[in-house]
Amino acid sequence: MIGWKFSEYIPGQEDGASFEKLLKLFQELLVHTSGDVSEALSWLTELDKQYDLTDEEYGMADFIQDLIDKGYIQQQDRDNANFVPSAKMEIALRQKALEDIFGKLKKSKRGSHNTNFGGGGNETTSDLRPFQFGDPLDQLAVSESLRNAQINHGIDEFKLTHDDLEVKETFYQSQMSTVLMIDISHSMILYGEDRITPAKKVAMALSELITTRYPKDTLDIIVFGNDAWRIEIKDLPYLEVGPYHTNTVAGLELAMDILRRRKNPNKQIFMITDGKPTCIKKGKRYYKNSFGLDRTIVNRTLNLAQRCRKIDIPITTFMIARDPYLQNFVEQFTQANNGKAFYSSLQGLGEFIFQDYKNNKGKRYR
DSSP states (O other): OTTOOOGGGOTTSSOSOOHHHHHHHHHHHHHHTTTOHHHHHHHHHHHHHHHOOOOSSSOHHHHHHHHHHTTSEEEEETTEEEEEEOHHHHHHHHHHHHHHHHOOOOOOSSOOEEEEEEEEEEEEEEEEEEOOTTOOGGGBOHHHHHHHHHHHHTTTTOOOOGGGOEEEEEEEEEOOEEEEEEEOSGGGGGGGOOOHHHHHHHHHHHHHHHHHHOTTSEEEEEEESSSEEEEOGGGGGGOOOOSOOOOHHHHHHHHHHHHHTOOOSOEEEEEEESSOOOEEEETTEEEEOOSSOOHHHHHHHHHHHHHHHHTTOOEEEEEOOOOHHHHHHHHHHHHHHTOEEEEOOTTTHHHHHHHHHHHHHTOOOO
16 A cells, blocks of 8 residues: 555545545455455555545445445355455446546447448448448438439439449448456566556456447456466456466467357457566476576467467567566567567556557458
């Protein structure tokens, strides 16, 4: 908590206590504490003492009771007094992350993205084409169709036939299958710098974006340390760093296996990491080296990047570190895959991911 600046809650900027004001801060603390309600409430109480977040009319006890009554927290079980976040809170955390990182976006039922190809979309281009059975009438080019009728049939016997009709071409709208890889190795909290919390918030925001605005897309989330495994969207707030090395190979192998099962031709991998690969598995044994760039580990990683390239799976790497030798590895990795790389600050991470998600959605891989 040392060094955090809660400028939104400086005394005097807002009058009185309110549930919504405390809820926003409590949600932020929940992400930092990996869903530990007791710890988050403990920190909130300390902040209340320092910043006078509550008053005589609305105290911490009132706020906790409202959390229970409104269904944001619930008892872990009937015999246990410990509280855990409810499903409602998990949804609220993702929605808050979406607003914080991507801004307020309206839900779209169609959930499709434009590409550079003509096809069945809902955003028109400047191109026209002959009307085909099944084309929506709201895309009819009225002026051009009437002009065709005049040219083909004349004014005296004016009539409008099927052959006269033209429609405005639209952008082809594609679906995308995305795997988001999150590094949970120990370095994500090394040297007192919290890198895992921004990574979690980005993952929550991206998941909320896809499930609400692009429901036809798929998003799979995996974490990788010594090994790699899938996690559910609902588990993102509770994600924690472990005493792990960085087995990028395991993460890529799992991501490729997931995408191989997706019939969608548009596939991509996002990888959030702060370091070089330091671990691979040889049979049942882990081969680890945290010092420098181990060629055995690096070569296995680069080989996978090339395999992804051959099967048209671009990898976008978001490196939240600036060490020169790490950048050198990322450059090699990006060249092997012909993908993209961003060297992002923790504050700019969400903006970079959103931009690249939109950009990749505008492509159709063959």
